Amino acid sequence: MVDYLPNFIVGVEGIDEVLPDLLYPGSLVVIAGHPGSGKTTLASTICYRNALNGNKCLYISFQESKKKLFRIMKNFGMDFEELENKGLYKLLRMPITGNVEEIIEQLSKTMAEYAPKVVIVDSVNALTQFISNTKIRALLQNYFYSLSETLNGVTILVAELPLGEEKLGLGAVEFVADTILVLKHRIERGVLARVMEIRKARGAPISIAEIPFTIAKGKGVVALTPPILTKIPRRGAKLKLPCNVLERVLDHVHKGHVIYVEQPSFFRPAESVPLLLGIAFKNNLKALIVSYGYPPETQLNLTIHAYSICGYSREDLRKVIEEHVVFTAINPFSYSLAETVAEEIRLAGEYGDNADMVVFHSVELPAIAEKLSSNYLANLYNQMNMLKKMGKLIIRVGSYVNDEMSNLFSALADVVIKYIPTEANEGEQKYRVYIWGRGRKPYLLKYEDIQGCLKEVCEIIKEKLKLQKQCSQHTVEGDRYGSM
Ligand SMILES: Nc1ncnc2c1ncn2[C@@H]1O[C@H](COP(=O)(O)OP(=O)(O)OP(=O)(O)O)[C@@H](O)[C@H]1O
Ligand SMILES: [Mg+2]
Known part of the structure; x- marks a missing residue:
């Protein structure tokens, strides 16, 4: 027996x-x-x-x-x-x-x-x-x-x-x-x-x-089991960039890549995130934004505001944004490090296989909270690899704090985009953008190049709006005549 x-x-x-x-x-x-x-x-x-x-x-x-x-x-x-x-x-x-x-x-x-x-x-x-x-x-x-x-x-x-x-x-x-x-x-x-x-x-x-x-x-x-992978995951599918100037400089990015965007601490260019959301629009992806600094409502309003140069109505913009982007916020000072990492991975997973792009906003805050400790870096590195394995494009946006943090975040990224302030006249802060892709030549783009890029994102949004209108017309007609 x-x-x-x-x-x-x-x-x-x-x-x-x-x-x-x-x-x-x-x-x-x-x-x-x-x-x-x-x-x-x-x-x-x-x-x-x-x-x-x-x-x-x-x-x-x-x-x-x-x-x-x-x-x-x-x-x-x-x-x-x-x-x-x-x-x-x-x-x-x-x-x-x-x-x-x-x-x-x-x-x-x-x-x-x-x-x-x-x-x-x-x-x-x-x-x-x-x-x-x-x-x-x-x-x-x-x-x-x-x-x-x-x-x-x-x-x-x-x-x-x-x-x-x-x-x-x-x-x-x-x-x-x-x-x-x-x-x-x-x-x-x-x-x-x-x-x-x-x-x-x-x-x-x-x-x-x-x-x-x-x-x-x-x-x-x-x-809160730490996401430890013994092997570095491979990068995923190729993604198109949302404007000519980025295509010229970077050609393309891949899912699993990390893009680090750094801004001076005294000004945050309103278009840095909206510009990169263009990748989501262009490739028909869903993006999850995890902000350590702004509540979801504020993030949505700021994004709508950045696209105001497109000249579309607020409602139209909101529709396109909400079709592609989910805004969330975490206060990194209210959690332990392990809890923050677990929460970020959970959020990235929660938005399903659809959230192919995760944008972390104000990344300097958790780094300051953890004083860039080795424990923090290990967690960050493991988390990035985990998201890479999940096939996400990772975008990290933060303010410059010091050279150590700046160099470290740049070293961990496949693409680095740094905003460098130039003149401020008539109340408008102008800047240049230093952009560098691993294995490529670094470039310095002008303020006008970036504005032009945002205009091209507007064109992508316009196409989306056209599609949405066609779809809703179909639905109305479908409702009127009954479905086939
Ligand atoms: N509703 C709750 N939500 C979250 N945490 C809670 C809740 N109720 C209790 N806790 C936490 O659970 C812990 C108590 O756990 P537990 O009684 O299992 O500990 P213990 O090691 O057995 O303690 P003791 O040494 O007193 O026997 C407390 O520290 C408390 O912070
Ligand atoms: Mg007990």
Whole structure:
């Protein structure tokens, strides 16, 4: 007869994908962490998700009352009451004082009768703190250590780490355990950043040592697994440029390319983004704009305003823009770095396979927030490669802050466009544009060249408007005569 081998998951999206073999029958797991780091939430998630898969879970709590635990977990989208009613979950509250032999007897009875596949002990510190007799304590600890083997299941021991302490100090269990996860939290720019360190994983090859995560209402633990690709992806399809002058200088760009546009900090040429949106119009692409500085409404208004030289009505412009562009905004100071990267990738994915172009606006802000740290650069580079793999043309627009940032952003790009201010007369700031494509000669374009380019974008918009009008006429006629 073949033994039934249960399959265990962590149950957190993003973790099971990168570490599918973290939990297996017979494994002993330690979840350690500082106060409030999310130990109970993670342990409950593992308990809940496996129970839903039919692997009954026994939660041994020395701390939280059932009522409180159920209420908090419900906030995270886990209905333990329902699970309990289905017989898939049992909570055992253990007295911290009491006769150890009696405790073990009660536990053994529950194990035999209930036969859980997942057992959580929250927390083992209760055992070590309140049982002073070392012999008796060892008895109870050994009982828990050998439980997963006996049950052919998973035992999870939650261990509390004092704040500031990184060493577990749990003694023998660190050697006995098959998997050790350490939950940590630190403050990044006044924002809470959580990471899960995978300190040991006997069953799985580890390529990622730390997984950033958040705890979110309605969702519980959400992994922000960094987008790490070991290979640099190839560039994608060729794209046409929206005007003659850009075609002359750059010939074309590819999906997967990075275009970096830099403006002086004291003026932002209104047409820099609208000009490049011409690529979306010309190639019939959808563009997603992620601004770190402007709310979506303002971005739309500024874009409409930049096209006012075209001479079309506001409504017409809005229609064409909205057909091709989605505006979003992120305040990089309200998220940790890992959260910002995860949010950007999520946004880029959310607009579907259609969003072939992602424009990041005010890119100097997250760079300042992160002080251009090596961690920031690694995240940025990985994120760019991920978007490249997703086949997006990446446009990064930012203000000049210092040479270090400027050189770095330029080095990461395939095309660099820099605005250089010249004279300001009669209230109008004029400029030249330095433009350079990797492997090509750098050019210096005049103000008039750029204005001419925008006029050509107007022509593309005009074609779009014609098409839209034809389409709506067809629809009206279709409605009138009924569809074929
Ligand atoms: N509704 C919520 N939305 C987002 N985060 C929440 C919500 N409720 C609680 N949290 C976060 O979840 C964390 C609590 O997690 P949890 O109780 O799992 O931690 P713990 O490590 O078990 O803590 P302790 O050491 O106190 O046992 C808190 O730090 C809190 O910030
Ligand atoms: Mg807890």
